[in-house]
Amino acid sequence: MGRIFRKPEVMTDEPTHYCPGCTHGLIHRLVAEVIDELGIRGRTVGIAPVGCAVFIYNYISVDFQESAHGRAPAMATGIKRVRPDLIVFTYQGDGDLASIGIAEIIHAANRGEKFTTIFVNNAVYGMTGGQMAPTTMPGQRTTTSPFGRKVEEVGMPIKIAELLSTIETPGYITRQTVIKPKYIVQAKKAIKKAFKYQMEGRCFSLVEVVSICPTNWGLTPVEAVKWAEETMLSYYKLGDCKTPDSHKGV
Amino acid sequence: MGKILMKGNEAIGEAAVRAGCLSYFAYPITPQSEVSEYLARRMPEVGGVFLQGESEVAVSYMIFGAVGCGARAFTTSSSPGISLMSEGISYIAGAELPAVFINIQRGGPGLGGILPSQGDYFQSTKGGGHGDYHLMVMAPAGVQEAVEMVMMAFPLAEKYRNPVMILGDGLIGQMMEPITFPDHLRTEPPNKDEWASNGMDTRKSSKPNLVKSLFLDPKELNAHNLLLKAKYERMKKEDVRYEPYNIDSDYQILIVSYGTMSRVCKTAIDNMKEDGMEVGMIRPQTLFPFPEAAIHDAASKAGCRVVVSIEMSVGQMVEDVERCVRGKCPVEWYGKCGGEVPTPEEIAGAVRSLLEKNAGSFGAKY
Numbered sequence: 049m050g051r052i053f054r055k056p057e058v059m060t061d062e063p064t065h066y067c068p069g070c071t072h073g074l075i076h077r078l079v080a081e082v083i084d085e086l087g088i089r090g091r092t093v094g095i096a097p098v099g100c101a102v103f104i105y106n107y108i109s110v111d112f113q114e115s116a117h118g119r120a121p122a123m124a125t126g127i128k129r130v131r132p133d134l135i136v137f138t139y140q141g142d143g144d145l146a147s148i149g150i151a152e153i154i155h156a157a158n159r160g161e162k163f164t165t166i167f168v169n170n171a172v173y174g175m176t177g178g179q180m181a182p183t184t185m186p187g188q189r190t191t192t193s194p195f196g197r198k199v200e201e202v203g204m205p206i207k208i209a210e211l212l213s214t215i216e217t218p219g220y221i222t223r224q225t226v227i228k229p230k231y232i233v234q235a236k237k238a239i240k241k242a243f244k245y246q247m248e249g250r251c252f253s254l255v256e257v258v259s260i261c262p263t264n265w266g267l268t269p270v271e272a273v274k275w276a277e278e279t280m281l282s283y284y285k286l287g288d289c290k291t292p293d294s295h296k297g298v
Numbered sequence: 299m300g301k302i303l304m305k306g307n308e309a310i311g312e313a314a315v316r317a318g319c320l321s322y323f324a325y326p327i328t329p330q331s332e333v334s335e336y337l338a339r340r341m342p343e344v345g346g347v348f349l350q351g352e353s354e355v356a357v358s359y360m361i362f363g364a365v366g367c368g369a370r371a372f373t374t375s376s377s378p379g380i381s382l383m384s385e386g387i388s389y390i391a392g393a394e395l396p397a398v399f400i401n402i403q404r405g406g407p408g409l410g411g412i413l414p415s416q417g418d419y420f421q422s423t424k425g426g427g428h429g430d431y432h433l434m435v436m437a438p439a440g441v442q443e444a445v446e447m448v449m450m451a452f453p454l455a456e457k458y459r460n461p462v463m464i465l466g467d468g469l470i471g472q473m474m475e476p477i478t479f480p481d482h483l484r485t486e487p488p489n490k491d492e493w494a495s496n497g498m499d500t501r502k503s504s505k506p507n508l509v510k511s512l513f514l515d516p517k518e519l520n521a522h523n524l525l526l527k528a529k530y531e532r533m534k535k536e537d538v539r540y541e542p543y544n545i546d547s548d549y550q551i552l553i554v555s556y557g558t559m560s561r562v563c564k565t566a567i568d569n570m571k572e573d574g575m576e577v578g579m580i581r582p583q584t585l586f587p588f589p590e591a592a593i594h595d596a597a598s599k600a601g602c603r604v605v606v607s608i609e610m611s612v613g614q615m616v617e618d619v620e621r622c623v624r625g626k627c628p629v630e631w632y633g634k635c636g637g638e639v640p641t642p643e644e645i646a647g648a649v650r651s652l653l654e655k656n657a658g659s660f661g662a663k664y
Contacts, residue, residue: 090498091497091499093367093497100495105506105508105626111365111367111495111497111498111506112495112506112507112508113393113495113508113510114511115359116386117388119362122356122357122362123359123362123363125356126321126323126361126364126367127363127364127367127373127495129321129349129360130347130364130368131367131497134497151352151353151356152359155351169324176556181600194634261598
């Protein structure tokens with residue numbers, strides 16, 4: 049019998065630093081599998097974020113640049129404009145992309161920059177210790193919303209995938225999750241499609257991945273999955289928000 | 299090639315193209331927008347990249363990305379825009395990337411004004427962004443020198459893998475002067491395969507390159523800071539540039555002045571010479587590394603009673619001048635700002651009154 053499951057070649061042997069139950073490792077693996085399957089390791093450049101995933105370059109063995117908080121889309125733009133032949137992806141969290149870097153992601157998407165963004169939404173700032181993010185759910189307790197997110201004071205959580213889908217420039221914008229195996233298969237398909245659109249030079253692509261952060265949510269991994277499925281997925285609806293084919297365009 | 303008449307901002311854009319820099323990212327701001335307007339037409343002619351970013355913050359990271367994958371890239375801005383870029387400049391210095399930034403200074407603080415100023419001396423020579431770093435800073439005194447410095451800036455940035463800033467001002471950007479473009483051998487950033495994230499296939503390697511500025515281990519960060527310091531020390535040894543003026547005369551007063559201000563000072567010095575009064579000048583062409591020894595030596599010359607730093611600011615470079623003179627004689631400041639440029643007559647008046655004020659100074663004699 050042949051081997052049917054193995055570590056992606058592009059993944060290193062380094063054990064990850066992620067907390068028990070964290071989904072970053074899973075999402076890294078999906079990106080790594082896609083890089084392997086598309087045979088693009090030698091021309092891929094990743095942009096590491098500020099946040100828990102800053103050390104992504106220890107786990108995925110391709111060229112990397114390390115970004116400042118929120119600026120990854122501008123760096124990816126710089127790379128793609130001077131080296132359109134490289135395959136560039138940013139890997140960003142919700143504090144990074146939806147708060148401090150919202151201008152950079154909107155303008156990169158609007159220019160139709162031909163790179164791919166993996167946007168990990170776990171409704172909280174992870175690395176700094178669980179503060180409220182623009183994506184934090186109404187009523188959700190965090191270290192900076194100790195009485196729960198009050199929408200009358202700080203507004204509703206930002207739906208990045210829907211927001212970016214209002215842009216008229218063609219793009220591929222989708223929301224996925226990895227909290228259960230059935231979703232993981234779909235998420236991988238979406239990530240692969242996003243990279244393929246880039247390789248074809250077609251459009252900007254962004255895969256939002258609804259994720260869990262058991263440590264900062266103060267839940268066990270099993271409880272976190274349940275909370276994400278019940279609370280987040282009813283607000284952050286899964287599926288494609290926009291494809292380059294569906295878009296009416298100009 | 300013969301002389302052509304060109305506006306400073308446009309000449310800066312052309313000089314970069316001729317230096318082999320085919321990527322330009324920028325955000326509009328007065329008084330330097332003509333660089334962008336020029337390159338928006340010129341870059342497509344040479345197959346280069348022109349992109350107007352959404353903000354100066356974003357532009358500084360577009361430069362990071364482009365330079366980080368081994369391309370030559372530069373941007374131009376003016377004072378408030380450079381403040382916004384300072385975050386990215388700190389990361390670029392931390393990641394040891396050879397980018398070129400050009401600041402066509404205007405008055406500040408805040409929105410300030412749009413006329414020439416030298417108020418960003420501290421910002422460019424002492425930091426601007428956070429952390430222990432320095433830029434190499436060059437200050438042209440005219441359009442011809444701006445062209446030459448732009449063409450030097452790329453190889454210098456690559457020599458040190460450190461960002462280089464050209465600190466001009468609105469006058470240099472806006473005025474037209476006859477210029478000659480030096481012949482320039484187009485070079486590539488050397489050894490970029492050793493550090494650039496240009497794709498493993500590009501450099502036929504199986505080892506990934508990582509461009510980063512994060513060092514969580516204090517020992518590692520300390521070592522990194524010392525490595526950066528060693529570069530700055532090397533700059534001080536190998537790349538200090540300055541122009542002495544009337545320094546062989548028997549001057550009693552020494553001017554230190556740079557950029558646009560130094561040109562007016564030269565006229566004042568020539569006029570005073572005709573009236574029988576000798577004044578010497580050191581014009582720093584690099585503000586970092588600063589011509590420390592040249593200023594110290596010129597201030598130590600027998601007969602020199604006082605040194606004056608003449609600036610289009612309320613006195614920033616004067617602190618470095620004091621540091622270099624090391625008490626050999628009194629150090630004074632004279633200047634105007636906000637877009638006001640002292641005239642040769644005003645400079646001569648200031649020089650005379652400062653000399654009178656310091657008549658009791660024996661300067662280097664004691």
